[in-house]
Amino acid sequence: MAADARRHEAARARWLVSGPPLLYLLVFFAAPTLIMVLASFRSPGEFGGLAPLRDDTGALDLNVDAYVRFFTETVYAQVFVKSLVFALVTTLVCLALAYPLAALIARSPKKSRDILLLLVILPFWSNFLIRIYAWMILLGPNAALARAVNGVLGWFGAGPVPLLFSSFAVLVCLVYVHLPFMVLPLYANLEKHDPALLDAAQDLGASAWQRFWRITFPLSLPGVYAGAALVFIPALGIFAIPDLLGGPDDTLIGNLIKQQFLETRDWPFGSVLSIVLTVSALALVGLAAWLGRGATRGAERVGA
Amino acid sequence: MPLLDIRNVTRRFGDFTAVDGVSLAIEAGEFFTLLGPSGCGKTTLLRMIAGFDLPDAGQILLDGVDLAATPPERRPVRTVFQSYALFPHMTVHGNVAFPLQMAGTPARDIPGKVAAALEDVRLTGFDRRYPHELSGGQKQRVAIARALVTHPTMLLLDEPLAALDAKLREELQIELIHLQREAGITFVYVTHDQTEALALSHRIAVMNKGKVEQLDEPSVIYRFPRSRFVADFIGQCNLFSGPIRANAAGAVTLDVEGLGAVKVAAQTALAAGAPASIALRPEQIRIGAGDAAAPADNRYEGTVADLLYMGDVTVYRVNTAGGARVEALLANSQTGRAKFFEPGDRVVVDWPAAAGHFIED
């Protein structure tokens, strides 16, 4: 039938538009990801990389050795827990810093909001390494900050402490790098709040603290969750910051992954680490969203 | 042969049947209206005529040729969209010239044709304006000029006046009637506004739930609605339903709850006991204080419950002694008084058997 021919034509237009990006991402994103999942079940090669998929006898060489290694050797669990703690602390500090800022921007006159927001985003657009490098200068032994801190410590008779190459440096920089990710969704949420709600609460006798805790905060939870996800996921997988600012003990899971691929060249184990990282990051964010779903259900309609 | 022949067209979206076996024939030069509430399938039908959508079953023939294989750009029909759909990045000239350019009109002929089209809609001198610099009514005129500039055989108008205010709407209705008559182009007009449909159309197809309930001239549709739906949808209407008590000599009597016997002039084959309805326009009802007890076919006593003063007319809602509600309308112009009755007044409503319209359920 002629109508069918035209329906075919519509389907062809659909493939013409969505096909090329789909194909590209299938080949250069989906396939590599699946290959990595497969690699996590293979054996490491004698000289790095992967052992042949079929061993000398021609049997498929698939095993869970790398997973067993990750879950049995405590050193990896320690690194993993440390990474989780760092990411979590980063998320909470970002939340504490971003909330007042987002609230202030949301309460500013409409005209200045865009510019205030732009000021938050701009540093985020400067190169990632430059932002790390800035902290290398700031926390360096010659910098005013380190000298001031150690001067104060000296008065109390404490010896000088190095600020750079420490967990402190890693955390400060993690917060610095991820802060805009928290401000943006928080602002997007807070901006939509109806100011009349706060007036009503005040009218009903709520104090400033009660107004925040009973009205503003619960309504902002979707923004909090979104921001937490945007900070937590990348913070968990970071390797350049501990690499450049951390001490010898500040190895995180990202550094382990880098090691497996570029130094020890144990691909199966590196793949396991990457998969564990991704799955746990997404699972934790999903879990948080699921736990908070009751609280956010009503709040999501704020802007609707 | 009709210009547009719609044969048994059906269109489903999942479980929902938007257009259900519709057949229509539209003649050349006609101002034809598809009227119905939102979701009745009128817009879907229009989109299938334009070619934006395709029927699941049935055929749409233009001049006897099935349109199924013809994409919208090759159909000799043009659409005027509810949202105007003017290209925001083009001037008025650019918008009106667009169909000419697509049709491969030589560049030197375009300005003249655009100017003529703009003159037809009284927008001469607006060529360089952008759509956002125009009022709603002007945008609508540009949309019409763009649709008419290539002289299509048929113009499809999808609620073209819905976004305009009442006064402007009336003005444009008159312009549309003129345009249609002068251009001699067939108009297929979609609207949910029954007064607009009655005012503009040569013929109206009243649609409900994907089906055509009635296809007639406006006066016939108003005076002789074929179904309860049409009676209710077109204008204000009292609907009395009940079993037939008697059917003799061109008069049917219904047993209506709250009223008792209601008589209507009608010929029907229905026997006593069969359910039926009577449609009665409020302006057909006489309302009086009750003392002038002129004999009438239908006469009931009641009290005024509410009244709606609407300037030219006043609508009275009367509760009868039996508990039925009758809506009557009195023109205020004849009396020089704002209203005859106040809520709570005892009144008598009456009407002759010929005033009502009998509907088989």
Add this chain to the structure above:
Amino acid sequence: MRSRSPLLVAVALAVYAFLYLPLAIVVVYSFNDSRLNAEWVGFTLDWYRKLFADDDMLAAARNSLVIGLVASLVATVLGTMAGIALHRYRLRLLPLLVFAPIAIPEILMGVSLLIFFVLLNFTLGLVSVAIAHIAFCIGFVAIVVRARMAGMDEALVEAARDCGATPWQAFRHVTLPLIMPGVIAGALMAFTLSIDDFVITFFTAGAGTVTLPLQIYSMIKIAVTPEVNAVSTLLMLLTLLLIVVASRLSPSLLRSQEEAPT
């Protein structure tokens, strides 16, 4: 009442200072006549001069530029298609593939592409880096273009068809001009992301190919030198410029909630 208590203002100002002070110091020290990033000694342009005489740095800059141009061009074409498709059709796989690279940790994409290229015996270098950059830029372009599509009246395309335009003519004369600001903004964004990318480049560049971020990384890994300040300052300037242009074209880029362009 939209109160702005002094405490709130103070905290917010402190956060802004926290955001800008480190970057300001990088810029200031790039003009400092001292090897150490410690005390202000005097104004100099020596570090910039040194920068432009540094062959490694110039080669890295050239690589970054080439990769950035190629990656942003291809990603813009594919991302625009994806953005249109996401808006127009109900698809299952494409949204997942478009947004997943943005949602997952970057390092995962870096290492999986490394395995992929090595297993295929694909030589790591400019091409592999560009391929990787395209893969993660598509999503960003698609988001901007989709937002632009959402702000466009779908009836316009039908109106074009109704006026006699073929599907391609309708795209060329109506859709494309209307989404163009989004397309350009997406292209600039893709270019910036590509120029700035470190993690994915780190894994897919191989030994011989160095981009600016990789060059900066290897320099600061060894020691802090004001030459890095100089290149950082220039890079920030370039990014700033691109962002200003992009936000001019698509103001919604800077707004966290998309507003329909008019």
